[in-house]
Amino acid sequence: MTSPAPTPRRSHLFRRSGGAPARLAHDESGAAGLAHDEPRAARLAHDEPRAARLARTGPAHAPRSDDDARTLTFGTVAWLVVLAAVTGVQLSRRAWPDALTLLAVLGVLVVDLTGSLRHGTVTVSHTGPAIIGAAVLVGLVLFVAPRHGTVAGLAVVASGAAALAYAWPDRADDDHVAADRPVWDRPTSRTALAWSAAWIAACLWELAMFVLGSHETDGRNLYPAASDLLDPVLDNPLAKALFVVVWLAAGVGLLARTDRR
Amino acid sequence: MIRSTVVFLMCGVALFVVLRSGVRRGAMVTSARMFERAMANRTIRIAMVLVWWWLGWHFLVGQTVDPGGGL
Numbered sequence: 381m382t383s384p385a386p387t388p389r390r391s392h393l394f395r396r397s398g399g400a401p402a403r404l405a406h407d408e409s410g411a412a413g414l415a416h417d418e419p420r421a422a423r424l425a426h427d428e429p430r431a432a433r434l435a436r437t438g439p440a441h442a443p444r445s446d447d448d449a450r451t452l453t454f455g456t457v458a459w460l461v462v463l464a465a466v467t468g469v470q471l472s473r474r475a476w477p478d479a480l481t482l483l484a485v486l487g488v489l490v491v492d493l494t495g496s497l498r499h500g501t502v503t504v505s506h507t508g509p510a511i512i513g514a515a516v517l518v519g520l521v522l523f524v525a526p527r528h529g530t531v532a533g534l535a536v537v538a539s540g541a542a543a544l545a546y547a548w549p550d551r552a553d554d555d556h557v558a559a560d561r562p563v564w565d566r567p568t569s570r571t572a573l574a575w576s577a578a579w580i581a582a583c584l585w586e587l588a589m590f591v592l593g594s595h596e597t598d599g600r601n602l603y604p605a606a607s608d609l610l611d612p613v614l615d616n617p618l619a620k621a622l623f624v625v626v627w628l629a630a631g632v633g634l635l636a637r638t639d640r641r
Numbered sequence: 642m643i644r645s646t647v648v649f650l651m652c653g654v655a656l657f658v659v660l661r662s663g664v665r666r667g668a669m670v671t672s673a674r675m676f677e678r679a680m681a682n683r684t685i686r687i688a689m690v691l692v693w694w695w696l697g698w699h700f701l702v703g704q705t706v707d708p709g710g711g712l
Contacts, residue, residue, distance in 0.1 A: 459688035475704045485691050489684050533702045540694035547690045564678050571675040578656035585648045604645045611705045627697045637676045
């Protein structure tokens with residue numbers, strides 16, 4: 381592993397508060413380890429499980445490289461399959477804008493995995509207030525604008541485009557982030573497995589309801605999918621406001637994870 | 642109607658219970674930590690953001706429900 385290029389000190393709003401500086405150290409074999417200064421060591425002493433995990437895994441906290449972003453892992457393939465499946469369902473529903481958008485991004489991701497796309501790293505500074513401010517603005521627009529209208533469509537499209545553009549580039553190596561990055565160990569895998577199992581179960585049920593409901597007269601009432609359940613509820617302004625808040629909070633949370641990775 | 646509602650709620654409740662129990666026993670990490678690690682991979686990161694966006698689009702803008710019997 382090569383030494384990371386020195387990068388200017390910068391500030392991420394989404395970074396954990398209280399994160400003390402740490403720097404990357406390289407031994408003679410070139411393996412990267414972590415050299416912590418006093419405050420971080422003191423913090424780790426109060427964070428025993430994490431400290432133990434750090435001791436077990438050591439160099440797994442090395443900063444990610446550009447190649448790392450393109451590594452074909454089980455998770456990568458699984459998510460591509462998920463996107464392909466969602467795209468297939470949208471095609472079968474003849475929901476063309478949904479299907480075309482999903483298909484376009486899926487295609488870009490596949491091309492990216494071949495290494496054909498050029499992309500560098502970016503330095504992100506003080507983006508948190510702007511993202512939260514934008515989310516509040518979009519929330520107000522979506523609350524006022526009627527569902528399925530042009531204004532709501534523009535707000536959601538703008539949100540998605542901005543979120544994808546924000547999430548796409550790698551962040552320049554940041555010693556804070558490198559030091560705090562969690563490792564992909566067995567407990568992490570178990571958490572991912574639990575999430576996957578719950579979502580797969582829900583999606584299989586959703587798919588079954590969609591297929592059964594599409595083949596029978598009055599099928600949507602006999603076999604309601606999540607959309608059939610939520611659609612009438614969201615016609616209520618308060619329910620729609622709650623959905624918008626939850627949706628935007630989830631988006632901000634995902635972007636926060638983007639900066640903490 | 643009730644059957645589907647119960648199934649979706651059960652999925653959510655089961656996930657919550659399993660995660661809470663797993664984190665307490667030290668067998669699992671928190672969801673936030675898992676997401677942080679998963680999002681180190683660009684493909685997964687973009688896929689997650691795209692699915693999030695599509696949920697908003699589907700329920701707020703796009704074609705949320707389909708007529709039955711027409712597949």
